[in-house]
Amino acid sequence: MTHTPDTFVTRVLDLVDDIPPGRVMTYGGIAAVFGSRGARLVGQIMARYGADVPWWRVIRAGGHPPIGHEERALAHYRDEGTPLTVATGPAGYRIDLSAAGWSPGRGRSPDSE
DNA sequence: CCTATGACTCATC
C-alpha cells in the first residue's frame, strides 16, 4: 500500500486497533512497544488520527482515561466489560491496569503465562 | 531546517 506511510502514526493506530475488547494499554506502554518514549506522541496521534481506532482502550499510566473523554470512555468500558476500579469519589473511576493491562504478543491473560 | 504543540510520565514540594 503506497497510501500507507510507515510513520509512528500508522504504527500506533495499527497497534491500538489490535487491542482486544476488555483490555487497555497505556500511552507510555504503546510508545515503549515501538522503542520510543513518546507517550505524548501517542496522545497527539490519538487526538489527530485516533478517530478511527478504539482510543478508549488507550489510557494513562495511572489508570485514568484520557482527559476530556472520561464519560465517553466509561460508556465503552461498561459496554465491553473492561475491569474498572471503583474510586471513593464521584467522578472517581479508573481502569484496573492489573487486570485490563494488555500487551502485543500476549493476547491472553497476564497471569496465564 | 527550526519552532510550536500535545488525549503523557515521572520526580519533587
Place this chain on the structure above:
DNA sequence: GGATGAGCCATAG
C-alpha cells in the same frame, strides 16, 4: 493526595 515543573519525542506548519 493534589499541585508544579521539567523531560520527552514525532508531526505539522
